[in-house]
Amino acid sequence: MDCSRVHETSSYDKCMKEWDRSVLGPQEKEQRARQYPDYCRTIKVQDSHGGVKELVFPKALDLDRPKRARTTFSPEQLYQLEKEFQRNQYLVGKERTELAKQLKLSETQVKVWFQNRRTKYKRDRSRDHESADSKSESLATCNILRLLQNQVPRPTCTSYLPPYPYGYSGFSVS
Numbered sequence: 001m002d003c004s005r006v007h008e009t010s011s012y013d014k015c016m017k018e019w020d021r022s023v024l025g026p027q028e029k030e031q032r033a034r035q036y037p038d039y040c041r042t043i044k045v046q047d048s049h050g051g052v053k054e055l056v057f058p059k060a061l062d063l064d065r066p067k068r069a070r071t072t073f074s075p076e077q078l079y080q081l082e083k084e085f086q087r088n089q090y091l092v093g094k095e096r097t098e099l100a101k102q103l104k105l106s107e108t109q110v111k112v113w114f115q116n117r118r119t120k121y122k123r124d125r126s127r128d129h130e131s132a133d134s135k136s137e138s139l140a141t142c143n144i145l146r147l148l149q150n151q152v153p154r155p156t157c158t159s160y161l162p163p164y165p166y167g168y169s170g171f172s173v174s
Contacts, residue, residue, distance in 0.1 A: 073113070077103045081110070085117050 036042060041059045046052050057063075073081070080103055084091060091099065091114050100110045 071105075071109055073105075077105065081113055081117070085114065085121075089114070089118055089121070 036056055039059055040056050041061075042054050042056050044052050044054050080099070084099060088095075091110065096107055096110050096114075100107045103110070
């Protein structure tokens with residue numbers, strides 16, 4: 001069986017060990033020990049329906065270790081990072097070292113900030129393109145409706161369109 005990453009709390013782990021002691025007999029414990037490689041660790045989880053599932057993940061994952069605190073950047077640090085990002089989206093080598101020293105951050109913090117900022121930039125650009133595509137589709141839909149209905153543009157469409165300067169047969173521009 002493949003080892004999967006699972007988050008757990010140490011108090012939950014203690015409860016499950018107690019559950020193991022009360023539910024599993026010596027033969028079942030021995031059988032389970034042989035079921036997975038030595039580098040795997042298992043915990044039992046009870047779902048909302050009362051079913052029990054056994055989760056397996058690598059022992060190398062130190063899940064009892066607390067997560068590192070999230071870095072909080074000062075407004076000045078953010079200003080300088082954004083300013084540098086506008087100048088150059090890929091900061092490497094000496095430039096990154098100097099910026100990290102100037103801002104009193106580690107190079108890793110600067111590197112990760114730039115990675116995250118590039119991701120945000122690409123996501124925002126993608127969203128802007130989708131919005132523009134949606135407006136283009138709305139514009140095309142309004143033009144088709146005008147042609148099909150042979151009417152003057154409706155107010156809902158005029159917010160997207162300037163009047164069409166060329167006439168169609170059976171359609172007059174006012």
